[in-house]
Amino acid sequence: MYDQIARNKRRTFLMLLGFVVVITLAATAIVLLFGGGWVGVVIAFVIAMALAWGSYYNSDKIAIAASRAKPADETEYRRYHNLVEGLCIAAGLPKPKLFVVDDPAPNAFATGRNPKHAAMAVTTGLLEKMNRVELEAVLAHELSHIKNYDILVTTIAVTAVGTIALISDIGLRFAFWGGMSDRRDNNGDSGPIGAVIAIASLAVLMLAPFAGYLMQMAMSRNREYLADASGVQLTRYPPGLISALEKLRDDQAVVHHATKATAQMWIEQPLETDQKKAGSKFNNLFDTHPPLEDRIRRLQEM
Amino acid sequence: MVAVIVIVVLVILLLLFFWLGYNRLVKKRNQVDNAWSQIDVQLKRRHDLIPNLVETVKGYAAHERGTFEAVTAARANAINAQTPVEQAQAENVLSGALKSLFAVAEAYPDLKANQNFLNLQEELTSAEDRVAYARQFYNDSVLGYNTQIQKFPTVLLAGMFHFEKREYFDAAPEDTETPQVQF
Numbered sequence: 001m002y003d004q005i006a007r008n009k010r011r012t013f014l015m016l017l018g019f020v021v022v023i024t025l026a027a028t029a030i031v032l033l034f035g036g037g038w039v040g041v042v043i044a045f046v047i048a049m050a051l052a053w054g055s056y057y058n059s060d061k062i063a064i065a066a067s068r069a070k071p072a073d074e075t076e077y078r079r080y081h082n083l084v085e086g087l088c089i090a091a092g093l094p095k096p097k098l099f100v101v102d103d104p105a106p107n108a109f110a111t112g113r114n115p116k117h118a119a120m121a122v123t124t125g126l127l128e129k130m131n132r133v134e135l136e137a138v139l140a141h142e143l144s145h146i147k148n149y150d151i152l153v154t155t156i157a158v159t160a161v162g163t164i165a166l167i168s169d170i171g172l173r174f175a176f177w178g179g180m181s182d183r184r185d186n187n188g189d190s191g192p193i194g195a196v197i198a199i200a201s202l203a204v205l206m207l208a209p210f211a212g213y214l215m216q217m218a219m220s221r222n223r224e225y226l227a228d229a230s231g232v233q234l235t236r237y238p239p240g241l242i243s244a245l246e247k248l249r250d251d252q253a254v255v256h257h258a259t260k261a262t263a264q265m266w267i268e269q270p271l272e273t274d275q276k277k278a279g280s281k282f283n284n285l286f287d288t289h290p291p292l293e294d295r296i297r298r299l300q301e302m
Numbered sequence: 303m304v305a306v307i308v309i310v311v312l313v314i315l316l317l318l319f320f321w322l323g324y325n326r327l328v329k330k331r332n333q334v335d336n337a338w339s340q341i342d343v344q345l346k347r348r349h350d351l352i353p354n355l356v357e358t359v360k361g362y363a364a365h366e367r368g369t370f371e372a373v374t375a376a377r378a379n380a381i382n383a384q385t386p387v388e389q390a391q392a393e394n395v396l397s398g399a400l401k402s403l404f405a406v407a408e409a410y411p412d413l414k415a416n417q418n419f420l421n422l423q424e425e426l427t428s429a430e431d432r433v434a435y436a437r438q439f440y441n442d443s444v445l446g447y448n449t450q451i452q453k454f455p456t457v458l459l460a461g462m463f464h465f466e467k468r469e470y471f472d473a474a475p476e477d478t479e480t481p482q483v484q485f
Contacts, residue, residue: 078421082428089340090435092333092443132427236438 004298005233008226012153015219019160019212026167026208029201033175040170048162056155060097060119063111067255069099069121080127083136084120087143090234096120096146105255106130106248109266110142111151118146123255130244137240141231141267148230150223157216164212168205175202214285221290228295229302238299245299249292268292323459330447334468337440341471344436345380345393348429352377352400355422359403362413366406373399386471393433400426437471444468 027041055062074081081098088095096110096118106126112118120142122135130138145151232238248268255270269289356370376399380392404423407413414420448467451460459465 079424079428082424082431086428086431086435089344089432090438092337092439234435 002233004229004302005226008222008229011222012219012226015215015222016156016160018215019157019164022208022211022215023160023163023167025204026164026171029204029208030167030171032197033171033201033205041167044166044170045159045163048159048166051162052155052159055158056113056151059151059155060112060117063109064099064119064121067101067109067121069101072098072100072122077127079132079135080122080139083132083139084143087136087140087234091143091147093143093147094118096143100124100127101255103255104128105270106251107255107266107268107270108138108142110145112146113151114149115146120146125251129247129251133237133240134244134247137231137235137237137244138267140234141227141241143234144227144230145223148223148226150227153223154220157219161209161212161216165209168208171205172202175205217286217288220288224289225295225298228299232299232302238302242296242299245292245296249296319455320459323456324463327450327456327460327463327465330443330450331465334440334443334447337436337443341433341436341440344429344432345389348426348433349377349381351422351425351429352396355400355403355419355426358416358419358422359407359413362410362416363406369399369403369406373403375399397430441470444470 023041023045027038030040031038072080077098077100080100084098085095093115096112096115097120099119099121101107101121101123103123104125105123106129108120108122108126110118110120120139122138126138127135228241232241235241245268255266266289269287352373356373359366360370373396376392376396380389380396383389383392407419450456451465451467
């Protein structure tokens with residue numbers, strides 16, 4: 001358990017380094033193509049950050065509104081409140097605001113920029129289908145997303161991907177609209193080596209957004225494994241989460257008010273995916289969540 | 303000139319180490335203290351639930367007097383316990399007494415269907431969870447604190463300012479035995 005937590009944290013760090021590498025590559029490509037353009041890179045970063053910041057700062061409100069969640073009544077959802085309060089004691093966190101989504105598909109999500117501004121929502125389907133131990137395991141997983149600052153990590157990933165997309169967009173536009181001729185004026189006698197560099201740079205600019213997106217998804221899956229492991233660290237009972245995940249796997253319902261934008265916050269991928277139809281390895285690259293079978297196997301190894 | 307700069311930088315680094323290292327130790331130690339008092343808070347919460355539970359069961363099974371008296375006495379003992387060991391023992395007896403109370407309730411279908419009783423049962427289960435979680439958080443805090451004072455270089459600071467190692471909360475040996483409940 002402690003091993004898995006440490007390993008997943010190391011992996012997050014490596015992925016963040018990966019983003020830095022891709023951004024640097026794209027920026028270098030621009031500089032090589034146009035003999036300058038660092039200013040454009042900085043502007044791209046600032047724009048991407050401004051865009052991501054708004055959604056980060058209001059993450060709790062946006063997610064709650066998008067999923068049509070209602071505040072969970074203290075007496076009606078007594079068990080839900082009790083379990084979260086207990087887990088918060090174990091985690092040393094303040095109690096997040098609790099919400100319920102009226103939906104028969106069992107699922108749950110957590111959001112908020114830090115533990116003090118956190119919110120958690122579960123579907124009515126989850127409350128009905130899970131027993132006390134399983135529900136506690138799911139809530140511990142969600143609380144771990146809050147404890148591990150996953151919204152912050154996601155925001156950093158989104159910022160990085162946005163920066164990459166903007167850089168390559170700017171670069172490719174310049175390349176089309178006469179940027180290339182400027183380059184020829186600056187160093188006209190660069191010869192075949194110059195051409196190779198130009199083509200390679202264009203290739204980098206075209207592939208960078210794709211690579212960034214794949215990395216963002218990989219990061220999201222990595223944080224799921226981490227939340228599973230830290231959730232178990234709270235309950236100290238892997239079988240609880242295992243049987244909860246098995247119930248999720250066997251349930252075929254799909255959450256109504258989930259979109260691609262909010263997909264990565266739920267405990268299980270809320271949208272119809274190829275995963276349940278045993279999709280190919282390539283499809284898995286675009287998933288926000290690892291296959292449930294994989295998650296169950298890792299829990300069994302604890 | 304270079305030598306002076308080097309010395310100044312070294313002194314600043316040393317001060318920084320003292321400042322940050324000391325503050326971190328204080329923070330961790332306070333967290334351990336807080337976690338310890340959190341256990342008491344949760345125990346008290348559990349004790350507060352019991353009179354209500356006893357009253358509810360009494361309404362349906364008034365003649366099971368021995369059981370009620372055992373629970374009430376065990377609760378009084380738990381509240382008055384002084385040392386952690388006493389406390390652990392008293393809590394254990396209380397858990398046993400509550401178990402027999404719920405066993406009694408099994409024989410009364412009307413009681414088992416009573417919404418108030420079901421709520422109390424849920425409250426008591428989560429109260430017990432909370433006590434367990436508070437202990438777990440205390441032990442986690444002690445783990446973090448003890449690791450910090452043993453790690454280099456903070457071990458030097460810990461020795462200098464007498465940051466002592468803390469004990470984990472262990473279930474007392476009596477805890478693992480089945481409690482004797484008198485009827």
